[in-house]
Amino acid sequence: MKSTLSRYLLLSTALAGSITLLALKAEDKVVADADNAGLKLPAGFGALVAAETGGRARHITVTPQGLIYVKLNRPNAAGKGILMLRPTANGKAEVAGAIGSYGGTGIYSTADYLYASSDEDVYRYKLNSKGEVANPAQSEKIVSGLINRRQHESKSITLDKEGNIYVNIGAYANACQVNDRQKGSKGRPDCPILDSAGGIWQFRADKLNQRYANGTRYATGLRNVVGLDWNAQANQLFVMQHGRDQLSDNWPELFTTKQSAELPAECMYALKKGDNAGWPYLYYDPAQRKKMQNPEYGGDGKKEATGNYLEPAAAYPAHTAPNALLFYTGTMFPEKYRNGAFIAFHGSWNRAPEPQKGYYVVFQPFKDGKPFGDYEVFADNFAGSPEKAAAGRPDHKPCGLAQGTDGSLYVSDDKKGTIYRIVYAKK
């Protein structure tokens, strides 16, 4: 932000003194849309459509200078998979550049580097002092050869403060059945998927050409993590798992469709190296607050899971697909939000024939680096109406989260490509 401002100053002084003030004002002022971009927000908050990218905007990151990078699920018409957006007037931004020829999900930035992932590889790009990719042609591959069998393909990424990068490698199955998603098909013994997927892998962020052998399986038994973030207070990685699907479809004698819509919870885990969250052997029942044996592995809806598996840190409604996790460290929002978690729920499909759910951003309060108290729906109505949400036909699907330099919350949408900006306006 600072350098953008000084650029403005220089430029403007060259033109005329009076324009300087205008430029400054335009840059600083963030104007919420009259309808808050269609979102329902807590009192005192406003929202605007910061930009329309027209692409499937997966994850998003903001550099210290206020440039926004958006990872597209697949390359746009120009063949580019990463968009760079520059702030314009009134809090909005516009696409000002594009790099990378691959689709994917993960994107992350530090002051020095932009990191991005395809569904198989992780790249980095050197950023200049303005936060721009200095040499777009010069991408450095830091990790390659990660497994991609389409299902749970997103290689979401985040970094810790010690130069490690964490990569989700989702399990390419629902519950490690002999025949995936087939009714009555049993679980494969000692699930072999876990060797190369179904967990979080740790690599060095500054080493090129790493493969599986150079990394560490940091945590396992995680079916698919799309949202993850490093919690600075706890100095710990937190992840959001997409829980298993189809309990009733595949085990109709054990689960009704109603039960299947509410089971299992989407879980938040606080990870330590070596943790095992138990997929595919167990699922988490939020009503009983218990880890239950999966029916593919002899469970019957009543049997608790045995074995030493990680307890979730928090639980959320089934199938709502948490696609982004962000610990808020800004000062724009009121005190209660500081160091708490925002979670973008992409929205469900596997609750049918029950009404679908999700398509919102949740706030989870934290205290001393741990979830504290109940979550609340923070930004709702990305779907456009309750009917569209219930029908699973939303207008927008929140997928990525990022914190702006001023503490605004950016939300990306991978259905229409809208970039939202949520601000707190003291009134």
Added chain:
Amino acid sequence: MKQFLILLGALAWFIEPAAAQKKPAPKAKSTTPAKASAAAKPAAALSPAALAPGKAVYSQYCLTCHQADGGGVDRMNAPLNQTSWVLGEKPRLVKVLLNGMQGVEIDGEQYANVMPAFDYLTDQQIADVLTYVRNSFGNKASAVSSAEVKAVRATNKK
């Protein structure tokens, strides 16, 4: 090619029962234009009662992924409205159910989820559900008979 297909379709229209029992219609590698089969065999409007058994199968086995409106789920589960697979050649469509499907691009779009095999359904159930799908969600195409399913199953190689 198109004319050839229409001709084939027309032929199938005349000899359908016999052909269906002996061997399935020749497999076209390319996407069969939906119009060809529709032109060859205009679908008789099927009554809700005629579609009811297929709807029941759909609700139990398919709705979970393809959704009540047949619209599927973005990038996850393929839609069933106006796709070249649903409206196209019947043997190819029957095989989707018998063998399942994964990683195949459908009308320019990729889907991340897995379509499991439904070979445990009876010929009649498969015929019913495909007839329902071909005549719902804005689709209009000829019915699928259990004899047609049986014929495809007999020669089905996974």
